[in-house]
Amino acid sequence: MGDSKQETNPKVLVAQGSTVVRDCVIQGEVTIGTRTVIHPTAQILAEKGPIIIGEGNIVEEKAKIINRREEPLVIGNHNTFEVGCVVEANAIGHHNTFECLSRVGPLVSVGSGCTVGARCNVSTEEVLPDNIVVYGANCDRKISVDNFRTSNPQIDFLSKVMVNYHYVIKPNRTKEGNAIGAE
Template sequence: MPQDNSKVKVMPKAVVCEESKLRGDITFSSGCVVHPSATVIAEAGPIIIGENCIVEEYATIAHRLAPGEEYDDNNILSIGTQNVFEVGCNVEAARIGDKNVFESKCFVGKGVSVSNGCVVGAGIKMIARQHLPENTVVYGEQALQREAIDKQGSQTLQIDFLRKVLPNYHHLRKPNYDPKKARSVV
């Protein structure tokens, strides 16, 4: 998978490992943590990942082209804040709000829209076009859905830990974009 580093924007305080596979116009907001072996593909249009999201090993976030579709700068996949993409998940959702958890090895297809505070359980496959209302938990072999009793907790402790530990073991991409200065700092 060829790297297209010229369009990858890393905001200050984001931790993005060099070993991650990135293709297309991708923006990592402040506080994001991207593990090595994570994959982000912006094929159909730009991807903007909100603040304090975690993308773990072998997780894939993709904004793919449909057959006959072409890349469009206005076709933006905007991912909210404080989302967690766990090991081996594959997320191609049309929309992703805030404070969602995509557990290990789940698959969320292009026709799915995820609001806020949702959990897609480990191994779940969601391919049908649908909208997950706020605080929905998808679980079990039949991908049953229910409303969560409690709201999603904060990932602050995990993000702080990863921000301290990852630089000790991996090379990081340097921040190359500061929205306050509104220009690249390459």
């Protein structure tokens, strides 16, 4: 924190309407969709391939999203990465929640509407089907019906408040000067 210069990483593409705090670590080729909020100390590490984050996602403090593969990691819309989670999945759908300190291994592809509970670990090679909840100390699994929630009020609040306390990365614009992502 401190230097008010615009982030020099040219590979980072930030869409209009997103709130990306400059105190986070963004490495490699990262695209961040509109209405996505990235908290300070969050880490988005595109070590080889790019990471493409969709709309309305929240990446909380100390959360880590890593892509170690050549292929792009596409993250859908309305996902929440809670404090301290480590997600290395090779695909992430929509409306997923990765609770505090959860871990998702590099061979997992996460469907939609899934919840990985606090301190739960999913690290086998598998496709996590839709609406799966991983919970408890033994990482039990079950199907949950109403997992399709959006945290719109929270995003509205964060994007309003965050700007008052942090420097944010200014959204990129197209060559014509139009905003990206604002339809």
